[in-house]
Amino acid sequence: MMPSFPLISLRNTLRTLLWLSIFSALILVCTLVAYIYSAQTSISGKRIINSLGDPVLITFDESQIPHIQAKSSADALFALGYLHASERSWQMEINRRLASGRLSEILGKETLPIDRYMRTLGIKHAAEKQFDRYPLTAKRLLQAYADGVNAGNAQLGWALPVEYFLTGSKPGHWSATDSVSWMLMMALNLGGNMHKELDRLELSQTLSTKQIWEVLPPYDADEPVSNVDFAKLYRDNKVFNSKNQALIPAEELALNEVPGGKDGIGSNNWALSGKLTASGKPLLANDPHLGLSAPALWYFAHLESPELNVIGATLPGIPAVILGRTDRLAWSFTNTNPDVQDLFIEQLDPKNPSLYRGPNGPLAFQVRQEIIDIKGEPLLRFLVKETRHGPVISDSYARAGRAIDTQRFALALRWAALDIENQSVVSLLEMNQAKNLDAFKLALNKNYAPMQNVVMADVDGNIAYRATGAVPRRTLHQGLYGVAPALGWDKQYDWIGYVPLDQLPSSNNPEQGWLATANQKVVAANDPNPLTSDWDIPARYNRIVQLIQARPTHDLASMKTMQADTLSLGSTPLLPLFRTIQSKHPLGAQALQISNHFDADMQANSAAALIFNAWADQLTRKLFSRLAYVFTETYGARNFRSALILQLQDPHSPWCDDPRTPTIESCADASNDAFDRALDLLSKQFGSDPTKWAWGNAHMAISEHHPLGKIKVLGAMFNLKQPFPGDSFSVNIGRLELLRAENPFETKQASSMRAIYDLSNLEQSLFIYQAGQSGWVQSQFYGNMGPLWANNQYLPLQMKPEKITHQLELATKK
Numbered sequence: 001m002m003p004s005f006p007l008i009s010l011r012n013t014l015r016t017l018l019w020l021s022i023f024s025a026l027i028l029v030c031t032l033v034a035y036i037y038s039a040q041t042s043i044s045g046k047r048i049i050n051s052l053g054d055p056v057l058i059t060f061d062e063s064q065i066p067h068i069q070a071k072s073s074a075d076a077l078f079a080l081g082y083l084h085a086s087e088r089s090w091q092m093e094i095n096r097r098l099a100s101g102r103l104s105e106i107l108g109k110e111t112l113p114i115d116r117y118m119r120t121l122g123i124k125h126a127a128e129k130q131f132d133r134y135p136l137t138a139k140r141l142l143q144a145y146a147d148g149v150n151a152g153n154a155q156l157g158w159a160l161p162v163e164y165f166l167t168g169s170k171p172g173h174w175s176a177t178d179s180v181s182w183m184l185m186m187a188l189n190l191g192g193n194m195h196k197e198l199d200r201l202e203l204s205q206t207l208s209t210k211q212i213w214e215v216l217p218p219y220d221a222d223e224p225v226s227n228v229d230f231a232k233l234y235r236d237n238k239v240f241n242s243k244n245q246a247l248i249p250a251e252e253l254a255l256n257e258v259p260g261g262k263d264g265i266g267s268n269n270w271a272l273s274g275k276l277t278a279s280g281k282p283l284l285a286n287d288p289h290l291g292l293s294a295p296a297l298w299y300f301a302h303l304e305s306p307e308l309n310v311i312g313a314t315l316p317g318i319p320a321v322i323l324g325r326t327d328r329l330a331w332s333f334t335n336t337n338p339d340v341q342d343l344f345i346e347q348l349d350p351k352n353p354s355l356y357r358g359p360n361g362p363l364a365f366q367v368r369q370e371i372i373d374i375k376g377e378p379l380l381r382f383l384v385k386e387t388r389h390g391p392v393i394s395d396s397y398a399r400a401g402r403a404i405d406t407q408r409f410a411l412a413l414r415w416a417a418l419d420i421e422n423q424s425v426v427s428l429l430e431m432n433q434a435k436n437l438d439a440f441k442l443a444l445n446k447n448y449a450p451m452q453n454v455v456m457a458d459v460d461g462n463i464a465y466r467a468t469g470a471v472p473r474r475t476l477h478q479g480l481y482g483v484a485p486a487l488g489w490d491k492q493y494d495w496i497g498y499v500p501l502d503q504l505p506s507s508n509n510p511e512q513g514w515l516a517t518a519n520q521k522v523v524a525a526n527d528p529n530p531l532t533s534d535w536d537i538p539a540r541y542n543r544i545v546q547l548i549q550a551r552p553t554h555d556l557a558s559m560k561t562m563q564a565d566t567l568s569l570g571s572t573p574l575l576p577l578f579r580t581i582q583s584k585h586p587l588g589a590q591a592l593q594i595s596n597h598f599d600a601d602m603q604a605n606s607a608a609a610l611i612f613n614a615w616a617d618q619l620t621r622k623l624f625s626r627l628a629y630v631f632t633e634t635y636g637a638r639n640f641r642s643a644l645i646l647q648l649q650d651p652h653s654p655w656c657d658d659p660r661t662p663t664i665e666s667c668a669d670a671s672n673d674a675f676d677r678a679l680d681l682l683s684k685q686f687g688s689d690p691t692k693w694a695w696g697n698a699h700m701a702i703s704e705h706h707p708l709g710k711i712k713v714l715g716a717m718f719n720l721k722q723p724f725p726g727d728s729f730s731v732n733i734g735r736l737e738l739l740r741a742e743n744p745f746e747t748k749q750a751s752s753m754r755a756i757y758d759l760s761n762l763e764q765s766l767f768i769y770q771a772g773q774s775g776w777v778q779s780q781f782y783g784n785m786g787p788l789w790a791n792n793q794y795l796p797l798q799m800k801p802e803k804i805t806h807q808l809e810l811a812t813k814k
Helices: 005-038 073-100 109-121 123-132 136-154 162-167 176-190 193-203 209-215 230-236 250-256 398-402 424-433 437-444 539-549 556-563 572-578 588-594 607-627 629-634 641-648 667-686 712-718 786-790
Strands: 045-048 056-061 066-069 266-272 283-291 299-304 309-314 321-325 329-335 341-347 355-358 361-364 366-374 377-386 409-415 452-458 463-468 506-508 514-517 700-703 720-723 734-736 747-751 753-758 766-769 804-811
Touching: 056 073, 066 073, 073 109, 073 123, 073 136, 073 162, 073 176, 073 299, 073 804, 109 123, 109 366, 109 377, 123 176, 136 176, 136 424, 176 424, 193 209, 193 230, 193 341, 193 398, 193 629, 209 230, 209 641, 266 452, 266 463, 266 539, 283 329, 283 452, 283 556, 309 753, 309 766, 321 329, 321 424, 321 753, 329 437, 341 355, 424 437, 437 452, 437 463, 452 514, 463 514, 514 539, 539 556, 556 753, 572 607, 572 641, 572 667, 588 607, 588 667, 607 629, 607 641, 607 667, 720 786, 766 786
Parallel strands: 045 804, 066 299, 700 747
Antiparallel strands: 056 066, 056 804, 266 283, 266 329, 266 514, 283 747, 283 753, 299 309, 309 321, 329 452, 341 409, 355 361, 366 377, 452 463, 463 506, 700 720, 734 747, 753 766
């Protein structure tokens, strides 16, 4: 007979384990309850803050827009910083670390490439030097905002946003120069000509300059801005690396993609004078096209003090309303997209690596040491070198160093935004305080980077346009005109100053009664030289003009309709070829019947829109995949639509021929094959019944959390998704990711917000964006605006809202 004590011991062990499990579960539940109770996801009541000047009252309307009432601008901006930290602490922390190259301290070695690149650019160093030159008044306002951010972070207590627990981190100290740094990051995101230059440099290894202009065509296809044979120039100077260039791993591209350089980063704006409106007063519309994120890029707020009365979209990290209105005027931005970045090929001294070739002999690099702390790894020490043009990026950015022979050459970046004269945040502060349109225009003169198309209107009936910012002066058809990397030792490629402000494009109360920009080519009447060679194709601008001219008068409803428009004029040139397709696919006849009357209107419920976009995608891949890694790594950042339209004008374009086959294919052959391939992919993804396909099922707008949204398990919790209409060229834009994502039709860049301002009664103004005011993932206001945004619905943008839901008082003593 077995002894009983082992059985008793086992029972006791199981009982102990059971009680431990119950106890652990209770602790977990209690911790979660305590966290939910303590987390300040919706602040109200009264807070005592010793660093505040005078008490500030903040009321919140039904859209959760805070209305800040303060006795001074400094206190108003302190309160804005407090709210930014309270609502968007993690977003600000990750942005601060991104700008200063300190992500790896909390995220580990995976983010080391982006940290090293940011340290090389020297964003934080430039911000500190620029801030030193700021007027004392602006410095004080920036410091007041920074004090508010730090006070807001301090009041969060232990129950921080969950991202801090997942990364084992805490909010860091926000400084006044961190705000200047974030303004520079916006300039970096909106200025990406450097990437086009790298495209042309890498293509020069295998293509002639003529062929490069065929795949990266100039805005005016028959007239490049530069006549230099740059491909031959590089070969003659033996610039290239003779070894085979390795692909950059897809995961590195996804995790450490440097800002800027994407086609379609821009916006729409337009203003109608009273002669075109039902009210007899102007209407103004704006929808900036930026990366979708969760939480959203924007945070709406109303600031009121003796010097301020302004409401609109703020950027957490910057102490100002970026886009919005006062009680007398409204303004809007689009990206002018000027060429403010030039790459220079610097020749190294073969005998002394601390020297490089200058116009008149050897020059010494300026060198500084950078140290990056890496979570779980030894720290990294490295040297950043600078030439007379700017920082050497080929040591830190894989693409920049891949094509050239780095034993003999380096690539340096000249970028206007790094200039010590840059005082763009001062411009924003003064814009917010402007009492009339003339004062607002004067404030615009201090904007340096990013360069913007500003369309304005006021209650007196005026509409106006200004291109504002610093752009290098270039002479048409002389030198490289910034289209490709220049030889650093040749003075003819150096910048010789900036275009004077009075020569930048502008307009006041035009006779036609309207103004519009959509990143199309803008040229001042007294300065025929274009600001860049890489304007976006004018599809959105042309459609906006069509819609303006389609009605004798407009009102708020027609402005909404224009912002919702999904007709793609970047796709209509492909329709003649699309309508001649002959398919051998089993679903071909049915798919062609569905698409028979397709007019390039990219509605979310359209099966034809999905079929067309899948075909256009496959046709683009057929024509340009021979560009090898230059295509596979950039298709998505580049849409190649201009090149596709250009080549299809010739039915027998050599780009339509598949070099891997013995026969010579025409563009019709390539089109038919692309269609059948598209149907293969669509049937696998969406089933074998094309009548049940819909563009919105594939074209999902994804607002991605940074950086946790890239982790599948966490992405399901933090990311926001909405079926979305439009495409990369419609007014209601949803730029396709193409080879940048598993689903080529998803969009991560669209209208980041929409606003309409009615100058007959500014309290009737409207806004919407794709997420919500809160950055707390557990909050009901984290993504509540998404469905409204996806369906082109709006919320009121009122200084005097009809209803207040709660309030917060910031006091200096009990």
